[in-house]
Amino acid sequence: MKLTDSQIEKLYNFTQKHYVEWYDVQTELVDHLANGIETQWQENPNTSFEDALKTEFKKFGVMGFGDVVEERTKALNKTYWRLIWKNFKGFFKLPKIILTLFLIWAYYTALSFSMQYHTNWVVIPTLTVLFGFPWYFWIKEFKRSRRLKKQTGKKWLFDNTISQLGGLVHVMNFAIYFQVFYQNKQVWPVSLSVIFSICAVLIGMLIYIAVYVVTPKLRNEMAQHNPEYNFV
Structure with a gap:
């Protein structure tokens, strides 16, 4: 199951809201998040996009995308x-x-x-x-x-x-x-x-x-x- 264009756009907005202003870094993070979400869907297709995103974001720790x-x-x-x-x-x-x-x-x-x-x-x-x-x-x-x-x-x-x-x-x-x-x-x-x-x-x-x-x-x-x- 692949992410739609609108979901990819949501990932870009998500990184921007979490203080990543650089597009090249946003693209790198979006690719990482998308791969993680798609992996979750392979294991559990019923997982919502929002829940899968929250799970992937938690993996970045307390500092979020700062590191x-x-x-x-x-x-x-x-x-x-x-x-x-x-x-x-x-x-x-x-x-x-x-x-x-x-x-x-x-x-x-x-x-x-x-x-x-x-x-x-x-x-x-x-x-x-x-x-x-x-x-x-x-x-x-x-x-x-x-x-x-x-x-x-x-x-x-x-x-x-x-x-x-x-x-x-x-x-x-x-x-x-x-x-x-x-x-x-x-x-x-x-x-x-x-x-x-x-x-x-x-x-x-x-x-x-x-x-x-x-x-x-x-x-x-x-x-x-x-x-x-x-x-x-």
């Missing part, structure tokens, strides 16, 4: 970071490692030249980009998510993960703290300049990979496996 949302969020972040790390490691193998070392050297040279004249024309733009670009990307993705919801009537946990770059968006905190530190350092020792150059280049590479490599890849896969997911 599922949390686990799904962690899984998406883990997948996102796994792809970032996979591409990031490629920049430390030939021939890309040559480009990586060159960028660090070029940045260090520009930074050292700036420090000789006690100017901040290298550091401040760097911190501005590291702080500002994640914000720009987050705002852009937030607007995109709103358009997508208006178009489809659905919100996606996937988009929420993308907008935060899998948590990489919190790199902006680095820029805030370093600005305070920088105000107390008029002249940098060579070791600090080297460390800052390495960090600036590597963080910039991580942001680039997340935005221009991993995000498009995951978005294409999402669209292929979910016909409801549309580009805006």
Whole structure:
């Protein structure tokens, strides 16, 4: 005995009423609930839809669907970071490692030249980009998510993960703290300049990979496996 379309719709409404706002998570839960209900009907065809649903929901425990949302969020972040790390490691193998070392050297040279004249024309733009670009990307993705919801009537946990770059968006905190530190350092020792150059280049590479490599890849896969997911 299979669930009808109206019963499937009731399952979606049920998950939404229990504080699951993300359509991709709702779909996963609806599939799980539907399979459980159909299994109950195989064992006892006289069980009502409502009673079978209550029985399946009790299996999720006191937290209800909360644990599922949390686990799904962690899984998406883990997948996102796994792809970032996979591409990031490629920049430390030939021939890309040559480009990586060159960028660090070029940045260090520009930074050292700036420090000789006690100017901040290298550091401040760097911190501005590291702080500002994640914000720009987050705002852009937030607007995109709103358009997508208006178009489809659905919100996606996937988009929420993308907008935060899998948590990489919190790199902006680095820029805030370093600005305070920088105000107390008029002249940098060579070791600090080297460390800052390495960090600036590597963080910039991580942001680039997340935005221009991993995000498009995951978005294409999402669209292929979910016909409801549309580009805006």
